[in-house]
Amino acid sequence: MAKKASNRRDEAFWELALDRAKLGVWDWNLKTDECFYSPTWERMLGYEPGELPPVSDLWLRLTHPDDKERAIASGEKHLAGLTEIIETELRLRHKSGKWIWVLDRGGVVERDKNGKPTRVVGVQTDITRQKAAEQALEQVNVRFRLALEASGTGIWHHDIDRKRSYWDERTQGIFGVSLDGEEVPRDFWYGFLHPEDKEAASEAHEVPVGSTHVVTSRYRIIRGDGEVRYVESLIRYIPEPNSSGYVLGTVRDVTDEQKREQELAYAARHDPLTGLLNRTAFDDALTQIRDEGGNFPLAVFYIDLDYFKALNDFAGHAAGDVALRRIADDIRAVLPPGAQAARLGGDEFALVVPTCDVAPAERLADDILAAIRDADLGPSSGSRRLAASIGIAFMADATVTVSDALASADDACYAAKATGRNRHALFSAQGNAATVGLNAARMASDTMDALESDRIALFGQQIHPIGHPWEACGHVEVLVRLIAKDGRLIPPGEFIPAAERFGVAAKLDRWIFQTTLKRYGAAAARGGIMLAFNLSAQTLSDPLLWEFVDTVMVETGTSPCSIMFEITETAAVTNFDAAEQFILNARQRKCRVSLDDFGAGMSSFEYLRRFPIDAIKINGSFVEHMTESRYDREIVSAIIGIARSLGYSVVAEKIEKQETLEMLAEMGVDYGQGFLLHRPEPIGDLIERCAPPVTKAV
Template structure:
């Protein structure tokens, strides 16, 4: 072992100092070639001093292969006089095999008479934790740079001390600025600001020096090539010791986001087929317009196309959609300045015109425009017409729903007088009250949702010839309890809800409430529930998001949910209905085509829609025992459906003779008062689960 230097033989103090500082000392005698390594150096690598054969090349044997050349070069450069000291980082192998990062510092301490170095001394410090922290920081920075690159975000800062700004390459690219690296010219940013956004953007960037919050701002810029872009900046003041501080910021091109938001905002207010306002936007605009006396008198027009269903049946839905678009353009083309048109749904439109004294004159202009609309060649020989109802509003306190109800009522009067004509609401005429009544019923229906006056009922659907409890299936129905305690039947409040655009909310309430209360019976007892969907609900783009969320949250099985859609609902928006059917089947929900046979295109829909079952319209079933025509229709429908693999359900079974005929034909299922009268859904589900309902609904209709 090499001779211990005198300083260590005589100075225990220095050994203690090295130990406390956790420094490993080396002492290299260049003349003898021996090198001493302190006990602290050995312990740093997991050894005792006696375990190491000390020599000038010991550290080389323990050094990482990738670090040796660099460390040797550092020593050679110092010995050659190129550097004042040796300073290098390297890895040494620990006794247990892992690598220890050390910082090596030292240099020549003795020379001979000719100035040649004879002795070098140095210390090595364990910097493994520091290197680990640097590695972790490097990983964070790498992820940060990757995130910035992926998000297209640029970084800039402004130094208040020097009044200079610095943009990174991404920031320069966003602004389209090509220039030398380094500080950007003073005032450059302001030259890019859009004139309409300049003041707002400049004020937002003037953050108080004492503020620490991050400020977000969006504004437009005009690049050098003339292209307008939307950008978003995040700003924060960063204090710096002994300096005025800096403004740190990011910039991101959000043009596509802004355009998408504008598209979504437009879509939320406009009908996707015609580009006119939708029902929601029109109702809001009407409500606001009425409250401003400067707009009065204003005219509200309710427009219902005549013979549109016949056009759909004859020429198909593509021709129907084309006709709706053409008619929307015709209506828009004759409106005075400031007037707005909307498509309320299906083939119904509305128009609002302020400062309108002569509503009948404008209504006639609209009617003439519709009559003369050029339709596609395959649309058939008949031109479309319209029944138009007009209501003139003079009272700023009139409710928007009442104004539209008056126009709607006038539209019904126009239809009653022979169609393809105009009718103006007359408040003194006692016959013009049904629209207001319908509006009040629709409003009361929505109130009933919050007040618990809407009741869920159910009617059993039977597999003919089998006990209902073997395969429990029920159609979910709704009953409305009036404020006076009297029951209002669905034939009254559901059309009113549809008339005023409230059907989707009603359908959603029924669906969510039924599944929330009875999903357990659906899972455990195989209960199948059927739900009717209105045309407005089918056209709701958010319907499946709602349905998926409800089914997932309640745990109801998808395959135990049946959606019933009618031909009328399908005609209103065929594409929406077709898309809904496909999405339902993808989720294993069942689809039943309701009221089958009532329309001219029933078999066409059977061919187009991949349904699971059809429900034969009850008008053919209830008198089939006495009416041969009805029997033949039912038999034909059953035969076609069976050949296509669809289950057949007969509605409105009220007589034993009819039931016997249906069973003889091999009809699968049936529904009607003979089999079961609607009862509160809670009681029906309790029977399906083999229980007795604990409480009866006061509106209950006892089963037959």
């Protein structure tokens, strides 16, 4: 009796164990074709015991159609003696209608005297969560593989104990090899390294055991076909139980990326038209040569081309660009070793020559003058020739600043121009050379100081629609005044030319644009005011300009449609290609563009043909005297007629008399600007007066 109770307790124990383990038991009698399913199996599917019909093929009825064939095959192979156990994964329909994944395992437990199976028993385990995790992992792996494929990234690893490396197919492709399998010979990778990069790359790949850092290494390889490629690897140590672990790495071909970086770095330091250093790079080069020591005296040359604007007006911007490029090549050709040359902007160049005294400096200046006089300016220039004025200053020791040296050379250049051009002059602090150059340098220096000490005042002048009420304030040109240290307001005509000459204009333009939008952009937008900004030639040639403009507009929430950029003909002449590209970029962003000072040069109408602008602003020299000058009236009338035919708006500036305004209205000019209509005032006051106040919620 006690033994029977003990057996019952055992049965209850195992039933409880199966229930806690979420295991369902099935027992199939092959003689009678009856199949028993435990209550735990039924509960696994959401049913109470006895709720399912007692049929032998119940499991098959509940099996997902896509899994039946595989499940049946697993059982048949085992019964045929081909496998030790039945083992398969399948989906069963839950009472709720959902499908659950189960792992089915079982085997023969009884046979007849001939060895034929008569009874099979098995268990099924709910593995739905496991399958969901596997599916999620597979999705991650798919995304990972797609990311690797999209980025062209290869995977490799190195077994530290076995000293063997393995490359996937992508890695092999990057190195230009095709192997039978993934294992590569020892030191195989090392043989591809560029001789100049072997040491650094090898050191980067020697990751210490136990390290948790990811090491980045960029180096060159030489493929089997001799092609040199840049690759980048991310390398990390991966621990592994019972071993020293392994090093896992990625490899990616970054040749195109490297070239772009090099091109951007080059563009940031070189003039795009001539390939010479730009102003910033020249200052750096001059500073480096000065600070290296042993190079004194240093000769600093300031070169200003003579008659260049006349060439542009006669032959056009393309001929001017050709002339600048060829003259730059001619200057390079006569430079002594160690010398550096730069294009400062427009038709101005600079040189620094180490260990150069007066006599060799004057010989070099004569060689440059001769090269410029004899330069082949291209077929478009006709018989025209250029000349130059050259100023030379010397740095005797490291106490002389770069700005002072260049200002002294510029001052000597003024002296050369004043005495007849096509010659050179040496700087002399006691001589009679014009002091304009030094004054300009000091003004440029003060402008930089004003930017840093917030001594730049923003002003605005309205541009009015002619023939409409003057209360309308839809268009404002942003202007600046420099606040002198004594509080005086210095007009732009006194400091803008100096800023352009000494490479400060681009920084000033950026400050004006960013500060105006940050302080007044929101109010201007509220009042529907379009803000017009003047851009210098240096700014137009800045390869990073649009990245800056886009960032400021996003940060301040400014719509590109509310921005107009005004480009002078002088700025366009300096670098036509840069101006054209700038305008195309502006139009793509829906910013507006106006050609300022229109009519000042003979190339003006060519710009209309080539530039997709929105408006032209007639040069004020034609407007201010048009009531007395028939010539000026005819020029204005011609400009208006051409602008109308091309669909451009016309702005007349420098309107200072009522008679001029009435005459312009009769001619059909769209917009007017000048003291008669509005005198410039602090832009904050102007926008506050024109923009409606912010309405606060009650």
